[in-house]
Amino acid sequence: MIRFEGVTKEYADGTTAVGGLSLNAPTGAITVLVGPSGCGKTTSLRMVNRMIEPTAGRITIDGEDTATMDPARLRRGIGYVIQHAGLFPHRTVVDNVATVPRLLGWDRRKARDRSMELLERVGLPAELARRYPHQLSGGQQQRVGVARALAADPPVMLMDEPFSAVDPVVREQLQDEFLRLQAELGKTILFVTHDIDEAVKLGDQVAVLRVGGRLAQLDAPGRLLADPADDFVAEFVGRDRGYRGLAFRPAPPLEPREEPTVPLGAAPEEVRRVTADWVLVVDAGRPVGWVEPRAIDAPVTTDRLHRGGTVARLDGSLRAILDAALSSPSGRGVLVDDDGLLLGTVTASAVVAALDGVPRTDPVEPPEPVER
Amino acid sequence: MDWILGHLDDIGGYTVQHAWLAGLPLLLxxxxxxxxxxxxxRRSWLYTPIVAGTGLLYTIPSLALFILMPLVLGTRILDEENVIAAMTIYTVALLTRTVADALGAVPDDVVAAATAMGLGPVRRLLTVELPMAVPVIAAGLRVAAVSNVSIVSVAALIGVPQLGVLFTDGFYRDFLDPIVAGLVASALLALLFDLAIVALARVLTPWHRTPAAARSGSEAPS
Known part of the structure; x- marks a missing residue:
């Protein structure tokens, strides 16, 4: 566990970057520090590995005061990932990843083997190992940055906006892989971002900081959206928080309705036999899209499909299920099981009706009864 | 021309001596x-005094510096150490700003990453910052090399033998051949230094020789 106890950073000119910050980042969990620029989130992060020294308070890692530790030794035990990856341009990918193991005195071969293993783990093909960083795309560089931070298997990781310099599609991909990796590795992670959506997506708990480095709220993401502590947090969390909060609400007990389907390649007559305005097309049990019977004049091919509808898992979040219903051209949201096989459909009104019966999340509940 | 052919040994000896007097100070x-x-x-308040101070050294006339050196070093006037020391001062004058700016041009995120991984200041300098500064430092060295090859000839006036001797000889005897020979040998020597530095920088920067990623390149499969 990383523990901040009244940590303050004041500069000589009198500005306070971080003001009396106290919080715990529990072992094996992702704690996100989020806030507008100037809220001291990066400063807070850099005080953990003593790249910046606090002016008051203390930071402990698993009970040990970092101020008493040798900075170089402390840092070798903490993985660090930054925005533009900060790879060494003059070293190959494999040597970049091997940096900390080599510093720790591993022999060349062992460090190399470990690097190759990690490159595979972060989804990079082995043939990239001999390349130099500038020969990689931004997303690939960021993966190398993560691999490099993981190289010596540090229990603690500090991540400073690691995904904000890549395009949105790649960012989402990196975030998903990061969560998958964390599920396997269970590191104690302190993660800094200015993006509240990233914060609620990745954080087990989210600390919202206001300018001057003061903690505005520390909560699980679902609670942050459902119950902002004050106006600042409410505004920072942003609009649509009711809808976004659905992502953290447990799936209600929904009965998927049976949906008539036609297989891919079905003839127009077969499609028209189904008496509905939109007909769901399946391929080997998996939903692939909708077709409009009166617009079909040839066997159904994939390029005739309406692809607007999203697909949700029955045990997925309320947000995903409601979105499936709202995005479907037929108004019926497609539900699948864990293997992606069709279970049935559900309408938005059924989801909302079920929603009314679900308690508003969270183990720790606000005292008032839910307003009706 | 006959004179040149008849004195190839002398010209060769002067060239070697010239290369030594101009080259060793480059390394020092x-x-x-x-x-x-x-x-x-590292200490921002030292930047101006160090860079401006060393830069000023270049304004000292070379002849004055050659003559001053025995007084400072306690050497005799004909010792080649005087020339080596003086040329080293000129090299420092040209290179200090280059080195400081080359180190300053290492991207902040790279320095931060190196620090965060537990590289101490000296190790970071030797294994990250200097290797990355090689192209800029090499450019500064090329200027210093040409400058040294040119300035060293002045040492002929205090009697230290090198290609400059050919100029004074030609001047005193009102005879063009040695002067031409000295000019050509100096130019060739400067060119040789330049090529050697370029080649060395190339060897030290293998990452500069690889093509960059296609910007439109696709992401790695996941």
């Missing part, structure tokens, strides 16, 4: 400029 000057430049970067 670099060895002094690197820690000075590093210090100027």
């Amino acid at each position: 000057g670099l060895a002094v400029a690197v820690p000075l430049g590093w210090l100027a970067r």
Whole structure:
């Protein structure tokens, strides 16, 4: 566990970057520090590995005061990932990843083997190992940055906006892989971002900081959206928080309705036999899209499909299920099981009706009864 | 022309001597400029005094410096150490700013990453910052090399033998051949130094020789 106890950073000119910050980042969990620029989130992060020294308070890692530790030794035990990856341009990918193991005195071969293993783990093909960083795309560089931070298997990781310099599609991909990796590795992670959506997506708990480095709220993401502590947090969390909060609400007990389907390649007559305005097309049990019977004049091919509808898992979040219903051209949201096989459909009104019966999340509940 | 053919041995000997007097100070000057430049970067209040101070050294006339050296070093006037020391001072004058700025041009995120991984200041300098500064430092060295080859000839006036002797000889005898020979040999020597530095920088920067990623390149499969 990383523990901040009244940590303050004041500069000589009198500005306070971080003001009396106290919080715990529990072992094996992702704690996100989020806030507008100037809220001291990066400063807070850099005080953990003593790249910046606090002016008051203390930071402990698993009970040990970092101020008493040798900075170089402390840092070798903490993985660090930054925005533009900060790879060494003059070293190959494999040597970049091997940096900390080599510093720790591993022999060349062992460090190399470990690097190759990690490159595979972060989804990079082995043939990239001999390349130099500038020969990689931004997303690939960021993966190398993560691999490099993981190289010596540090229990603690500090991540400073690691995904904000890549395009949105790649960012989402990196975030998903990061969560998958964390599920396997269970590191104690302190993660800094200015993006509240990233914060609620990745954080087990989210600390919202206001300018001057003061903690505005520390909560699980679902609670942050459902119950902002004050106006600042409410505004920072942003609009649509009711809808976004659905992502953290447990799936209600929904009965998927049976949906008539036609297989891919079905003839127009077969499609028209189904008496509905939109007909769901399946391929080997998996939903692939909708077709409009009166617009079909040839066997159904994939390029005739309406692809607007999203697909949700029955045990997925309320947000995903409601979105499936709202995005479907037929108004019926497609539900699948864990293997992606069709279970049935559900309408938005059924989801909302079920929603009314679900308690508003969270183990720790606000005292008032839910307003009706 | 006959004179040149008849004195190839002398010209060769002077050239070797010239290369030594101009070349050794390049290495010594670099060895002094690197820690000075590093210090100027690490302590921002030292940057101006160090960079401006060393830069001023270049304004000292070479003849004056050659004559002053025995007084400072306690050497005799004809010792080649005087020339080596003076040329080292000029090299430091040219290289300190280059080194400081080259180190300053290492991207902040790279320096931060190196620090965060537990590289101490000296190790970071030797294994990250200097290797990355090679192209800029090499450019500075090329200027210093040409400058040294040119200035060293002045040492002929205090009697230290090198190609400059050919100029004074030709001048006193009102005879063009040695002067032409000295000019050509100096130019060739400067060119040789330049090529050697370019080649060395190339060997030290293998990452500069690889093509960049296609910007439109697709992401790795996941």
